[in-house]
Amino acid sequence: MKVISGLLFFILISCSLFLVQGQVDCVTNSSDASCTNFQYPLANITADINNLCGSMPYMPVCTIQQSCNQESSTSGICDPFSILGDSCLHDMPGMSGCNNFKKLCASGSVVEQCSTVDSVTDLPTTMKMWANIKSICNEMTMTGCEKCTILNATCDVLTVYSTLCLAMPEMGQCANWTQMCASSGNMASSPISSGICTDEPTPATDCFTNPSDPSCADYVYTAANANADILNLCKSMPYMTVCSIQKSCNQESSTSGICAPFSILGDSCLHDMPGMNGCSNFKKLCASGSVVEQCSSVDSISNLPTTMQLFAGIKSICTEMAMDGCEKCSGNSPTTTCDVLPVYSSLCMAMPDMSQCANWTKMCSSSGQLYNSQITSDYCVASVADAVPIMRMYFHTGILDYILFKSWVPRTDRQFAGSWFAIFFFAIFFELEKTLRSILEKRWTPNKKDSEDNNLINSSFLSGSYPKFSYRDIIRGCLHAIELTCSYALMLVAMTFNVALFFAVIAGVLVGNILFGRYRNYTPRVTCCE
Numbered sequence: 001m002k003v004i005s006g007l008l009f010f011i012l013i014s015c016s017l018f019l020v021q022g023q024v025d026c027v028t029n030s031s032d033a034s035c036t037n038f039q040y041p042l043a044n045i046t047a048d049i050n051n052l053c054g055s056m057p058y059m060p061v062c063t064i065q066q067s068c069n070q071e072s073s074t075s076g077i078c079d080p081f082s083i084l085g086d087s088c089l090h091d092m093p094g095m096s097g098c099n100n101f102k103k104l105c106a107s108g109s110v111v112e113q114c115s116t117v118d119s120v121t122d123l124p125t126t127m128k129m130w131a132n133i134k135s136i137c138n139e140m141t142m143t144g145c146e147k148c149t150i151l152n153a154t155c156d157v158l159t160v161y162s163t164l165c166l167a168m169p170e171m172g173q174c175a176n177w178t179q180m181c182a183s184s185g186n187m188a189s190s191p192i193s194s195g196i197c198t199d200e201p202t203p204a205t206d207c208f209t210n211p212s213d214p215s216c217a218d219y220v221y222t223a224a225n226a227n228a229d230i231l232n233l234c235k236s237m238p239y240m241t242v243c244s245i246q247k248s249c250n251q252e253s254s255t256s257g258i259c260a261p262f263s264i265l266g267d268s269c270l271h272d273m274p275g276m277n278g279c280s281n282f283k284k285l286c287a288s289g290s291v292v293e294q295c296s297s298v299d300s301i302s303n304l305p306t307t308m309q310l311f312a313g314i315k316s317i318c319t320e321m322a323m324d325g326c327e328k329c330s331g332n333s334p335t336t337t338c339d340v341l342p343v344y345s346s347l348c349m350a351m352p353d354m355s356q357c358a359n360w361t362k363m364c365s366s367s368g369q370l371y372n373s374q375i376t377s378d379y380c381v382a383s384v385a386d387a388v389p390i391m392r393m394y395f396h397t398g399i400l401d402y403i404l405f406k407s408w409v410p411r412t413d414r415q416f417a418g419s420w421f422a423i424f425f426f427a428i429f430f431e432l433e434k435t436l437r438s439i440l441e442k443r444w445t446p447n448k449k450d451s452e453d454n455n456l457i458n459s460s461f462l463s464g465s466y467p468k469f470s471y472r473d474i475i476r477g478c479l480h481a482i483e484l485t486c487s488y489a490l491m492l493v494a495m496t497f498n499v500a501l502f503f504a505v506i507a508g509v510l511v512g513n514i515l516f517g518r519y520r521n522y523t524p525r526v527t528c529c530e
């Protein structure tokens with residue numbers, strides 16, 4: 001009996017000892033040996049993450065937690081304690097949400113949970129990603145940039161940075177992303193990698209992995225696929241040349257020649273932006289050694305300048321002179337309003353002789369595909385209805401000029417002939433009016449007898465007789481004003497420097513003078529004073 005009660009007592013003692021030991025606060029004293037198996041409660045982990053994300057909702061830890069919730073995954077990098085580690089080990093250890101984690105896993109900690117933390121390898125810090133986003137978005141405007149004008153809740157750095165790098169994986173600023181998504185890391189193989197490291201699983205087709213296989217000669221990348229790739233490209237950079245070309249081709253309902261979707265895709269993937277994600281299929285299919293016949297028949301526009309060259313050309317032209325269209329591309333990098341190809345083309349159509357338009361001249365050479373395509377009117381030959389007259393301060397031929405008014409712009413030969421005759425007859429009218437005035441002046445020349453009516457002025461040098469005011473003075477003034485208006489108008493027409501219009505003025509004056517000039521020497525018949 002004594003033995004049994006002694007045993008019970010011993011058990012009781014050890015139990016109470018154990019309880020006492022279990023009450024050691026492992027958070028504040030993590031080096032206590034009894035804390036080896038301590039598990040930081042899930043509720044506290046969640047509370048800590050919420051604390052972190054409450055103050056900085058743009059941190060990667062918040063994105064990771066959300067994605068893991070969506071995937072209902074709680075293992076590997078989605079283990080809540082590992083998620084907390086993403087922030088507290090590398091990113092923002094100084095935040096109050098990390099206080100418990102830091103104490104629990106301080107150096108000397110025996111808590112085993114700390115050594116099992118599986119945080120994302122090579123996860124860039126919030127600030128590093130933010131810096132990379134800024135750098136990419138300063139270089140070029142891409143979809144996603146608009147969320148990150150400032151670092152606030154809208155700018156979820158991990159998502160935005162990944163979106164940008166998925167579109168342009170080869171940019172220098174994406175080195176950190178490449179490292180994070182390397183196959184050796186734990187992000188690429190995790191359930192949350194889609195949207196961060198991959199956008200959509202591409203169907204594995206033999207001809208993409210092995211385009212030199214002879215059986216791939218007849219492989220055809222469908223128009224739907226090519227259009228999807230173009231859409232993908234234009235989603236991130238809507239101002240690219242390829243997007244404008246596709247728009248023009250759609251308007252003309254053309255899908256052949258340079259308007260074939262695969263050829264349009266080639267415009268971007270061969271010369272302009274081959275590094276973009278939308279080009280990955282094109283590049284694989286048409287890699288060197290490819291036997292895919294579609295690749296050798298790509299009819300991309302030769303001498304098409306790149307998007308960045310076009311933008312540089314626009315900037316250069318617009319710095320030299322303000323022209324219609326410049327306002328669309330006012331920023332330091334292209335934006336959604338600045339469709340570089342149409343803007344550059346319209347500037348060069350207006351001023352084809354500018355040195356910045358050398359590349360346009362090359363692209364639109366009369367033997368090139370663009371010039372001979374259905375979309376030429378958008379880029380090479382201004383349709384008459386859209387062309388804008390330009391001021392040329394030297395004699396020139398042609399019909400496109402502003403004549404006195406903004407709306408008086410002859411656009412067809414007929415309209416020009418009409419304008420020519422209008423000016424011609426106006427010049428004749430001018431001569432007629434001048435003759436009329438001189439006839440009236442002669443008639444009004446005062447007779448000697450009239451001088452009685454005149455005002456006499458006695459003074460040193462004004463002495464003489466002056467006519468009195470009469471209704472004739474009003475008529476004379478009006479006629480003079482009309483004459484001056486006509487002559488200025490004719491002068492302004494001559495100043496269009498349009499040779500034909502200049503000679504319309506001269507011819508009108510000439511004919512008018514021949515017809516009416518002699519009447520200026522008329523002598524009034526004197527009947528009044530016999």
Ligand SMILES: *[C@@H]1O[C@H](CO)[C@@H](O)[C@H](O)[C@H]1NC(C)=O
Pocket residue numbers: 024029031032033
């Ligand atoms: C923490 O644990 C160590 C070792 O078990 C012990 O020496 C120390 O007194 C404890 N400190 C506190 C504050 O519990």
Ligand SMILES: *[C@@H]1O[C@H](CO)[C@@H](O)[C@H](O)[C@H]1NC(C)=O
Pocket residue numbers: 027040041043044100
């Ligand atoms: C977890 O949170 C609860 C509620 O705030 C708190 O009472 C408890 O002490 C926390 N546990 C640890 C281990 O910090």
Ligand SMILES: *[C@@H]1O[C@H](CO)[C@@H](O)[C@H](O)[C@H]1NC(C)=O
Pocket residue numbers: 122123124125128175176179
């Ligand atoms: C990110 O890239 C820079 C170089 O661009 C490198 O110095 C840095 O260590 C990288 N950071 C991480 C977390 O990979």
Ligand SMILES: *[C@@H]1O[C@H](CO)[C@@H](O)[C@H](O)[C@H]1NC(C)=O
Pocket residue numbers: 149150152153154155
């Ligand atoms: C973040 O900043 C942008 C730009 O200032 C603003 O449009 C957006 O509403 C802000 N988002 C939040 C959640 O405050």
Ligand SMILES: *[C@@H]1O[C@H](CO)[C@@H](O)[C@H](O)[C@H]1NC(C)=O
Pocket residue numbers: 305309313355356357358359
């Ligand atoms: C024309 O394009 C070439 C490359 O094709 C480029 O180096 C050059 O700067 C461009 N010229 C002008 C005037 O934009």
Ligand SMILES: *[C@@H]1O[C@H](CO)[C@@H](O)[C@H](O)[C@H]1NC(C)=O
Pocket residue numbers: 456457458
């Ligand atoms: C002007 O001079 C003449 C003679 O010299 C004189 O008769 C007349 O009154 C003068 N008229 C005026 C307005 O002074």
